[in-house]
Amino acid sequence: MAILNTRLGQWLIGIVLLILLLSTLGATGVIEPLEEATSAVFGPVQRSLRQGVEPIANLVRNVDDFDRVDDENRALRSRVEQLETEIARLEEEQIGLRNREALFQLEQASPEETFVPAELVTRDLTGLRQIIGIDKGRNDGVEEGMPVLSPGGSLVGVIMLSRPNSAFVRLITDPDSSLRALHQLSRTEGVVNGDTLGNLDVGFITQTTDVQPGHLFVTSGFGGVLPKGIPLGRVASAEGTAQDIFQTIRLRPIAPLDQLESVLVQVTFRPEPIQPPTEEEVLQAEGATGQAELVQ
Numbered sequence: 001m002a003i004l005n006t007r008l009g010q011w012l013i014g015i016v017l018l019i020l021l022l023s024t025l026g027a028t029g030v031i032e033p034l035e036e037a038t039s040a041v042f043g044p045v046q047r048s049l050r051q052g053v054e055p056i057a058n059l060v061r062n063v064d065d066f067d068r069v070d071d072e073n074r075a076l077r078s079r080v081e082q083l084e085t086e087i088a089r090l091e092e093e094q095i096g097l098r099n100r101e102a103l104f105q106l107e108q109a110s111p112e113e114t115f116v117p118a119e120l121v122t123r124d125l126t127g128l129r130q131i132i133g134i135d136k137g138r139n140d141g142v143e144e145g146m147p148v149l150s151p152g153g154s155l156v157g158v159i160m161l162s163r164p165n166s167a168f169v170r171l172i173t174d175p176d177s178s179l180r181a182l183h184q185l186s187r188t189e190g191v192v193n194g195d196t197l198g199n200l201d202v203g204f205i206t207q208t209t210d211v212q213p214g215h216l217f218v219t220s221g222f223g224g225v226l227p228k229g230i231p232l233g234r235v236a237s238a239e240g241t242a243q244d245i246f247q248t249i250r251l252r253p254i255a256p257l258d259q260l261e262s263v264l265v266q267v268t269f270r271p272e273p274i275q276p277p278t279e280e281e282v283l284q285a286e287g288a289t290g291q292a293e294l295v296q
Contacts, residue, residue, distance in 0.1 A: 028244060067077035099262050102151035106264065111173035115264040116140050121166065129158075130174035130198055130264070137163045147226055149264045154231040154254035155179075155219060156263050167265075171257055172232060173198045180223055183209060183217040183233055191247055192217060192251065200233050207247055211238040217251055224272045 030036035103117055118140075136142050148169045157171040170177055173194040181192045183205060190205040190262045203210060215235045221228025233251030240247040277285070 018069070035086050048106060055196055063138050066285045084219055095261070102153075103264060106149070106153050109153070112122075112268070113266055114268045116142060116267050117262060117264055118142075118167075118284070119262050126183070127198065128196070130171035130177070130194060130257070131170065132157075132260065132263075134169060134265070136166045136265060137165045139164050141267040142265050142266075143169045143267075143270065145225070147266045148261065149230065149266060150255035151262060151264065152255070155226075156255045156257065156260065158226070159265065172253060172255075173200055179226065179232070180218045180220040181217045183211060184218055186210065188218070189220050189222065192250070198257075200253055202249035202251060203246060205247050205249055207240050207242070207244060209247070211235055211249055212239060219225065224273070224274045227266070227269050236282060 039247060044285065058081075064152050099117070103115060107113075107115060112226050116136055117172045118134035120132055121135050122129050134142075134148075142159060142162050146158050146163050148159060155172055157169040157174070157177070159167050160170040161168040171194070172179060172192065173195050175194050177194040179192045180189060182189055186209050188205055189208045192204045193201050193203065202217065216284040217232045217235070219226045219228060219230040219232060231254045233253045236252040237271045238247050238249045
């Protein structure tokens, strides 16, 4: 066989013979001392190599674990976002339900009145004017001068401008707002004005009127501009000295003006301002009174 005469054939024969020799010696136990010596020499090296390679193997395994954990975190974040969105939707529905319940209670308390619910669509964020915009207008029966209430029934403001599908409300805290009001306990009339800081100040309440923090002011209904008895605000402070004719009174609005999202427009009330008599009418009345006294 020609292959046995080649260098490759000779190497193969040598390897086979070496394997047979080692197998025979291993079976007879002759090379056990050699194996033990080899193990003693190379064992520490093998352990050191294993210890050096083990962190690398762990890192490779950890990379796979990190990828799996990252995928799980992304899935959890997506699920949390879905749950937060659902919670927000349910909370919005709950708020809407409370507003509808408040409207129902207000309608039950005033069955002769009609209220049109409206949502806020704009608000003056500069703080210079206290005006809001709503999504109801003339097509919904909303006209200038109509009172605007919070869902709880307290006064928010008055319609200052009405368009076909929207309207603007001047809040009671606007600097141009001036309303005739009653101190509920004493029935003393005053004038409630807004200011540039969004406060409610009451004028023309004399020092003889007992006004205490927490007392309520309501619309007077005088002048035909607003219905009577709508809550305006509670007294936050009442100050004055014996030398002052009128007290300095500041109210805290009952309606949450800074948190409004929806309002109610009282469309059954149409303001009919009562104008004071002219000088000519006064003279005519006095003349008619004088003639009546002469006749008597």
